[in-house]
Amino acid sequence: MHPAFSVLFLTTLIGAGQGLFLALFTGQIFQQFKLMPEQHEPDFYVIGSAVSVALLLIGLFASFFHLGRPERAWRSAAQWRTSWLSREVIALPITMFAIAAYGAAHYFGLTHALFFTPGGTGIDATLLLGLFATIATYALFVCTGMIYGCIRFLQEWHTPLTVINFILLGTASGFTIATALSAWMGTELTHFYASWAIFFTLTAFVFRIASMIRNRKIKPKSDMNSAIGVRHSGVQQKAQGSMCGSFNTREYFHGKKATFVTTIKYIFIFLAFLTPLVLLIMSLGISSGESIFVVSLFAAIAQYLGLLAERWYFFADARHPQNLYYQQVS
Amino acid sequence: MVDKNPYDANPTGTFFNRVQTFEIGTYPKTETVHFPKSCLHCEEPPCVPVCPTGASYKREEDGIVLVDYDKCIGCKYCSWACPYGARELDEQQKVMKKCTLCVDRIYDESLPEEERKPACVMSCPTSARLFGDVHDEDSEVSIAIRENGGYQLMPEWGTKPANHYLPRRKTRIKIHEDELERVDNPLSKEERKRHNAPGEGPSLDDMTSW
Numbered sequence: 372m373h374p375a376f377s378v379l380f381l382t383t384l385i386g387a388g389q390g391l392f393l394a395l396f397t398g399q400i401f402q403q404f405k406l407m408p409e410q411h412e413p414d415f416y417v418i419g420s421a422v423s424v425a426l427l428l429i430g431l432f433a434s435f436f437h438l439g440r441p442e443r444a445w446r447s448a449a450q451w452r453t454s455w456l457s458r459e460v461i462a463l464p465i466t467m468f469a470i471a472a473y474g475a476a477h478y479f480g481l482t483h484a485l486f487f488t489p490g491g492t493g494i495d496a497t498l499l500l501g502l503f504a505t506i507a508t509y510a511l512f513v514c515t516g517m518i519y520g521c522i523r524f525l526q527e528w529h530t531p532l533t534v535i536n537f538i539l540l541g542t543a544s545g546f547t548i549a550t551a552l553s554a555w556m557g558t559e560l561t562h563f564y565a566s567w568a569i570f571f572t573l574t575a576f577v578f579r580i581a582s583m584i585r586n587r588k589i590k591p592k593s594d595m596n597s598a599i600g601v602r603h604s605g606v607q608q609k610a611q612g613s614m615c616g617s618f619n620t621r622e623y624f625h626g627k628k629a630t631f632v633t634t635i636k637y638i639f640i641f642l643a644f645l646t647p648l649v650l651l652i653m654s655l656g657i658s659s660g661e662s663i664f665v666v667s668l669f670a671a672i673a674q675y676l677g678l679l680a681e682r683w684y685f686f687a688d689a690r691h692p693q694n695l696y697y698q699q700v701s
Numbered sequence: 702m703v704d705k706n707p708y709d710a711n712p713t714g715t716f717f718n719r720v721q722t723f724e725i726g727t728y729p730k731t732e733t734v735h736f737p738k739s740c741l742h743c744e745e746p747p748c749v750p751v752c753p754t755g756a757s758y759k760r761e762e763d764g765i766v767l768v769d770y771d772k773c774i775g776c777k778y779c780s781w782a783c784p785y786g787a788r789e790l791d792e793q794q795k796v797m798k799k800c801t802l803c804v805d806r807i808y809d810e811s812l813p814e815e816e817r818k819p820a821c822v823m824s825c826p827t828s829a830r831l832f833g834d835v836h837d838e839d840s841e842v843s844i845a846i847r848e849n850g851g852y853q854l855m856p857e858w859g860t861k862p863a864n865h866y867l868p869r870r871k872t873r874i875k876i877h878e879d880e881l882e883r884v885d886n887p888l889s890k891e892e893r894k895r896h897n898a899p900g901e902g903p904s905l906d907d908m909t910s911w
Contacts, residue, residue, distance in 0.1 A: 438776050439795030600868075616711070692855065693786025
């Protein structure tokens, strides 16, 4: 498939935004349920939520460039019963508003306990809003992943690993950004986030490699014989109905050499996984100050660029069966 | 339908129907297959449920798969979901286009009844294209599919295309080598020599039983 930059930015940016929110809420839960010493850093949650919403907004903005008729985009919420794309269009603003509400609740200090759990933990408005935003975030992850995962003709995408990878890659980049943000604001949470970011980056790496191994072994279901219905091993295209290319030759082919695709593969393995892992492990050894911010910022930037390359490869890797009809001009 | 840069570099356009050419086998044993390719109006169209706006739809009454050009947002998602690549984005109107089965012609009462057919069927000089109701067992197309071994493209995806393709028709005669030359030809030189020898060869007694 042809990787469109609008979609690359959309999926990587909203993934990072969702991951960043999950990181914020994880931090809050750990403190509120006394799994780690409590800090009072409302600013961190407010600014973190703002960054997360900003990432989602930029992603949404990028997605409009994918549309031929962006002025009609509002119509795309109509078919939520059947279309994962429509479901994503609904889940995205809900997630955005839920995260904004979560940030606003922290900003207005709605942290007095509404009720108590049997264990004596106070449940406040931020926790409830955060829980709702978490559900929305995961719903959005599933919608985004299923847009690609549900197309059975694209065998490289038609696997649960697609959804798992969207969740893990988004979460990993979000936690890395949370590490940089917390280092910038000088909170005590930096090492906590760095450890989680290492965990998610490693897990995402394992699952991404798993999907690459799976895709390497894929046997295409369609071949020339079933495409034109002539049973012969030597079918060659001589003309494709037009001489100078068409939508079919532009949308479904990445048009790059195999070596370029392989290079992108190694670039994303290096930038999205190995570089941030090394930098995050380094950051664990730094106690505080400017240097931990610089290291974690580089980790976040490298990982984001790596994920852009990963998404490019994700598209380029998928081979559409219609390509059988567009093999050569002659 | 758009025709972009028609007389310039990189001309491109939207097609409802492309005729592609394939060569089968290696020289000198080759055959050429001209292969018309349009929307197959699947019975289970995978492009329809993925449409976020409902612009893509399959008509209840006749099963034609159509795009509402006023609702389409040009997101191209349906084109990903069609294994045949039948859908193309119109570069000027920025909406999805595909074969409509000439839905405007086939119901046009101002046309004589025999002309209420898609343009491609009307114009085919060798009448290679047939048009009719595949659900009507006695229609011309159903009979052709049944009797002549009509098949669907990429049946492995379960899309159940309504459009079927008929196998190429060839005239073949089967000749065995012994049919080219009679083994027991009594008029051959050798046989005549043998028969003419006195006391040899068949007599009337060999031919008939009295």
